[in-house]
Structure formats: structure tokens, C-alpha cells
Amino acid sequence: MLEALQFDFMRNAALAGLLISIACGVIGTFVVTKRIVFLSGSIAHAAYGGIGLGYFFGFNPVLGATLFSLGAAIGMSAIQRRSKERADTLIGALWAIGMAIGIILIDLSGGYKANLMSYLFGSILTVPRSDLWLLLALDGTIIFFVWLFYKELVALSFDETFSIVQNLPIGMLHTLLVSMTALTVVMMMRIVGLIMVIALLTMPAAISSQFARSLKKMMIMASFLGAVFTLIGLWLSYRLNLTSGASIILVAGFSYLLSIAAKATIGKS
């Protein structure tokens, strides 16, 4: 690992992994406990439309993805709150529509598209230094809002009906939560690619939820686990010359399965 860190790109990759793990742990905790995994998956894939938009109009695809995913998040938050009946169908439709718009726009834009794969499968090894600052800003923003609305977000996640009866502005809180999820998802796209975003967002939190006794502890534990998985995955990909995003996900995935087995064994004895 130390030998690998001699390289600038490895240092950046490791730092990016650490920074994204914080956002991932905090937001992943809400995604898992509030059960909006499907919604988050949809946001991640709808973001692809924004990437297409960026290619087509010639601006930074990450900016396009950010705008698109924020729009999708706000729209889906409204859908999920208003129409209880078919919310998941609609969210599933947005998932595909966003993705399809991206693909068509990229078809239409022509020219050189070597970078495209990096959005699908991630490219933590090519993360530029400027992205590290962006990640730091994202972590800061997320921690600030979660700190500010902590008890309200906990109440919303635990019991939405009760929160409504307490007259909390549920629409605002829900939109805030999914908007932060959208931003996290876009930043994670750089690391593991949009296809695997959900796995990295949810698995560290899912593992922690089996052991943590409060949401705060779950966030800290999930962030720590995310960082460990990212670093181990990164090291494996360096040593064995494998795709970094997939290596990270497999490390997280095996750990998750192990934790379930461990929990089941503890539960029995």
C-alpha cells in the first residue's frame, strides 16, 4: 500500500476514497433506514441523462449529472410523497428515462467519447485534484445539514406519519434528504461508476445497522467501513491489476455477506 502511495494518482485516489466514504456513511445511513434505496438507484441512473446533456452541449458532464440528479431527486421526492400508490413504478420509469436520454444524447453528439466508460464503471485512479476539493465541500455541506436537522431527520426516517402529526415540514425535509443523496450519488459516480453507486452507498450502512445502537454511531461506523473497503479495494486493484470500482464493491459485498452470517451465528448462540 505504501509503495503504491508514492504515485500521485494513488494518493489522490486514496484521498478521494476517504472523502467519499464520509458522505457515503452519513447519507447511506438515511438511505438504508428510510428505505429509499430504490429511489437512490433511480437518481443515480437518471443522472446519466445529465452526462449526455453535458456531452451534447459541450459542458462538463459532471455538472450536467449534478443538475439532472438534483432535478430527478426533487421530482421523485414529490412523487413518493404525493402518490403512494404507484410511486415505485414511476420512480422505476424515471430511472430508465433518464438513462435513455443520456444514451440518445451521447449518440447524437458524436466525436470522441473515451471518458464515457468512466461514468459507468468509475475511475478513481484518474480523479483530479480539483475533485478532492469538491468532495471536501460535499462532506462539509452534508455534515452541516445533517447536524442542523439531525433530530428532525431521525424522526422522519423512523416514523414519517408521527413527524407529520408533529407538524414538521416533511416536504422540505424529504427534499433536503434526497437532494443530499443526489449530490452524494453524483460524486460517487467518479469513484465506482453509476452502476455500482448503490452498492457502496448501502452496504457499509447495512453492515453498521446490524451492530450500531444509534443513527449517529451507525453513520460513523458506516463511514469508517466505507473507507476501509475503498482502500482495500484500491490496493487489490493495484496489486492484481483489476478494475478499481468493481474491486471496491466486491470487498464491500463480501464483507456484507460475512456480517450477515456473523450476525446469524451470534443470534443463534
Place this chain on the structure above:
Amino acid sequence: MKQESSKLQQEVISLKNVWAGYGNNNVIEDVNLSVKKTDFVAIIGPNGGGKTTLLKVILGLISPQRGEVKIMGFPPKDGRKFIGWVPQETVMDRNFPINVLEVVLMGRIQRENMMRSYTKEDREKALQALDMVKLSNVANKPIGEISLGQRQRVYIARALAKEPQILILDEPLASVDPSTSTVIYELLKELNKTITILMVTHDIGAISSYVKSVGCLNKKLYYYEDKVLTQEMIDASYHCPVDLIAHGIPHRVLPKRDREVKS
């Protein structure tokens, strides 16, 4: 004489000709209900009979298609600040990483104290509420590690931490054993000295010995300000014969096949 005094009492929940449902489908029709201060009202009825919809209308979660709902004289969205809401235990997430005291503290949350952490007073009120339901000893336990009956009391404590005028409970005895349901009923009876209580339930068994009045809801509300349940009332609302309680033994009112999950 009793009638006279009840008329003088303040009306805390009032529904006048309320119709509600989803789309063109009326789940409740022309419901009239008047709950007065320190009443203890139980609403019984079959699944799909509109119990959940009635609660949603009172809590302001859905608007009625017709009619008027008032809580302490206000529309539900304002009036619900006087309501302590106790959900059905079975719909809650037991694996949520949170301890009992933190759950009860949620009762202290309101729009006015957003973006602030809980105050010392909040903690005191929450602990008092836990004391009232006799669960101070499990304050720091995770919600998933206490018994079902205890969890039901935790949700009552959460509602009490709000210091409500009205307590509204959804199936407070769903799947608790008879001895636990006695504990919960005794608690409610004690609280009822100062707090108005409205609950919906399947369990007619224990009702008659604790509640002051009973309504049967099956699309329409058959309401009697008298706790005497007649076989006709129950038949009218269930549209199927149901045995009345024999010898005060609580038992299931509905046949097992009807106990489907409510939305």
C-alpha cells in the same frame, strides 16, 4: 342527568357529515362523530371498514371529500398539535438503531423547535412520560430489544411527552397477549382522568370494561354514547355474525382469514 353534564363538556373532536376515500371510492360515508373532553371512545369494525381512513382524516393526513373535521375547534392541520398519536406497533421498524428514550423524545419535536437539539426540559418531560408508562428502567435500551407490549407503551409515552389533550391510538392491542393488554388498558384508564382518548381496535373483549362509548365503523359509523354493545350494532357494522364477549375473556373478533395487513 348524565346526558345533561356531557352536553356541557367541551367538544374536542368533531366530524360532521364526513366523506373520505381515494379517487371515486368512498371508504367512509357520512360520518358524524362528537368526542367530548375526557371521553374514552373505541371505534371497532372490520378491516377495510375505514378505521384507518377515519384516523387519517382526524390527523389531517388526508382531506375529506365532503364534510367538516374540527380538532379543538381548529382544522386538523392546526388542531393536531393537541393530539398525541400512537401508531400500530406492528407497522414500526424494530431494527431501527435507536433507543427508547430517543423515541420518546420525538414527542417533543415540533416545527417551532426545529434546528435545535433537545433541551433539558425536553429530556425531563420524556423521562416523566416513560415513568408514567413504567418503563424508566429500559430508557437506554434499543427499541428492538424490549418486548412487544413494552414497545407499545413506548409509543404511548412518546405521545404523552407531547403533553397532549387528546390521545389517538391505532390498534393498541394488536398482537399483545391478554396480560399485557390489561396493563395497557389500566394505563389508558388512568390517563383518561385528564386526557381524551380515541382508539380504533379489533379487540371488543376488553373494551366494555374500560371505554365509555363505542362506535362501529363499516363505511358508515354507528355510534352510541353508551358503552353497551348490542349484537345488532356489531352485526350491522361487520355484516357477519360475531360472537359477543363471553365471561369477559378477550378474544379475536374477526375470523383469522380476515386479518389481512392494512395499508
